Structures are given as structure tokens and as C-alpha cells.
Amino acid sequence: MLNGDAAVKGPVATANVAAFMTLATKLIERDPNVPGIGVFYGPSGYGKTYASIFAQNKTRALRVEVGDYWTRKTLLKAILAEAGQAARGTIADMADEAIRILGDMPSRPVIIDEADRLLKLGMIELVRDLHDKSTAPIILIGEELLPTKIEPLERVHNRVLDWVGAQPSDLDDARQLAGSICRGIKLSDDLLAAIVKESDGRARRIVVNLVKAGEMARNRGLKALDLKTWGQEALHSGRAPKPRGVR
Incomplete structure (x- = not known):
């Protein structure tokens, strides 16, 4: 799942x-x-x-x-x-x-x-x-x-x-998933589009980001969240971290 x-x-x-x-x-x-x-x-x-x-x-x-x-x-x-x-x-x-x-x-x-x-x-x-x-x-x-x-x-x-x-998820899919995961919280299309892009259209990663968005909104007492409000918080991409150069 x-x-x-x-x-x-x-x-x-x-x-x-x-x-x-x-x-x-x-x-x-x-x-x-x-x-x-x-x-x-x-x-x-x-x-x-x-x-x-x-x-x-x-x-x-x-x-x-x-x-x-x-x-x-x-x-x-x-x-x-x-x-x-x-x-x-x-x-x-x-x-x-x-x-x-x-x-x-x-x-x-x-x-x-x-x-x-x-x-x-x-x-x-x-x-x-x-x-x-x-x-x-x-x-x-x-x-x-x-x-x-x-x-x-x-x-x-x-x-x-x-x-x-199977096809990569698009903005419409993200809206559908957001409506189910982030109930009572309105996520803007610019934020959803950024999530879809950063998630590479993979539904599993989109869900991780939507859960994170819901938690952020609830922690801040917000009923709506857009890309500007999201700020500099990193979106989940699923990519492994780059080597840190530690010897």
C-alpha cells in the first residue's frame, strides 16, 4: 500500500x-x-x-x-x-x-x-x-x-x-488525495503542483508530502496552506542524500 x-x-x-x-x-x-x-x-x-x-x-x-x-x-x-x-x-x-x-x-x-x-x-x-x-x-x-x-x-x-x-500522478490525482488525507484543510494548486513535481508523479511520495502538509497546517492552526506559507520546508522527493564528504 x-x-x-x-x-x-x-x-x-x-x-x-x-x-x-x-x-x-x-x-x-x-x-x-x-x-x-x-x-x-x-x-x-x-x-x-x-x-x-x-x-x-x-x-x-x-x-x-x-x-x-x-x-x-x-x-x-x-x-x-x-x-x-x-x-x-x-x-x-x-x-x-x-x-x-x-x-x-x-x-x-x-x-x-x-x-x-x-x-x-x-x-x-x-x-x-x-x-x-x-x-x-x-x-x-x-x-x-x-x-x-x-x-x-x-x-x-x-x-x-x-x-x-500505470501513469504518473498529476495535479488532479493530488487534489483527490489531498481531499481525503487533509480533510478540513485547503491546499492550494501551486503547493499541490510543487508536491507532484518534487514527488516525480509517484503517488506514494505524494501521500508522504500530503501527510506532512496536513501536520504542518494543524500544528500552525491553519485551515489553508499554499506554497508561500509552506516556505523553505523541504518536500519529500525520495532521493537519497548526497555524499557528505566525510572521511
Whole structure:
């Protein structure tokens, strides 16, 4: 989730949330004769996970986040747990059970975050098998190079119905996030534009700056905050500090 998500009081429909929902709807409502895997990709911090959680709540999707230590058994157990089922038997038994459950609810997507790890750990063919045998819509979320990693794998690549790239956040997204995070405090467009620029359009960094802005306004007893009032306070950029020349 975004850093500072605890401060987000409710769902915020950013542009990437809308794009993710469009992808999910396309997969759910697709013709039964076309494949049902979607790929949502982009750099870290663009709000991909937040968008997937929003979609999960709207579509009742099963959502898992692949760990770097996972095995095929771990993945299947996580999917079954999301569906409210206990994992029993061998890996083949669990795969059959997952396929049965997914096949029984074809309009309920499976969202797999950190999908780059599926390829690293040699589990992408298992996901393809789950899709092929259940026809459930599956959305893979990963970094910018995920499509490039999938492309050589013809059997997986051929199952992808759509590829959607997450976009950097803009001023409209910042307004939406500010309305949720900084409730009761009006942030000017010049301050929001500076936050978006310094954050390099990365939603995670924008949230950190908005939390900081809310704290500053409350500490000063302000109901509004603009760039002039912000003053010389540094904005969070996420960049590492430069070497200090200490020997």
C-alpha cells in the first residue's frame, strides 16, 4: 500500500484506479472465446497496489501478493485462503481445488501483485494453468519491465488480453488525495503542483508530502496552506542524500 495510507480516510479514484477498474471490467465482461489475463505494470510508487485494493473491494476479487520466498504450494495456499478454503493434500490437489473454486465464480478476478516474482520463481506456468482450466480473469501486477519479461513466454503471452501501464500522478490525482488525507484543510494548486513535481508523479511520495502538509497546517492552526506559507520546508522527493564528504 501507499506510505501514509493510514491517513487516507476513504477510497480515492485516481487515474490509475480508473485504469485498473477498466482493465478488471474488460476481463470480467470479455467474450468467453478470448483469453482472460491482464497485466498492470509500472514503476514503483505509482499506486498500482492501491488501485488493485480499490478494485478488490469493488469486484470482490481474490488478491494475493507474492513473496520472494514463495513456492507453488505457498501460492496455492494463499489463493485458497483468499477464497475462504483450507489447503489440503498435495500441490496437485490444491491446484485442482483452486481451479474448481475459480471456475465456480468466473466474474470474480484473481489479482496477483508482485507478479515479477512469479517469473523469477518459475511459477508463471502454474498461473497460466489456473487461468486455462478455470477461465477466471487474472490480473498480474508488476514493475515496468513485466511485459518484456512475459513476451518470450509464448504460452503466457498469448493469454494476455490487455496490457495497461500505470501513469504518473498529476495535479488532479493530488487534489483527490489531498481531499481525503487533509480533510478540513485547503491546499492550494501551486503547493499541490510543487508536491507532484518534487514527488516525480509517484503517488506514494505524494501521500508522504500530503501527510506532512496536513501536520504542518494543524500544528500552525491553519485551515489553508499554499506554497508561500509552506516556505523553505523541504518536500519529500525520495532521493537519497548526497555524499557528505566525510572521511
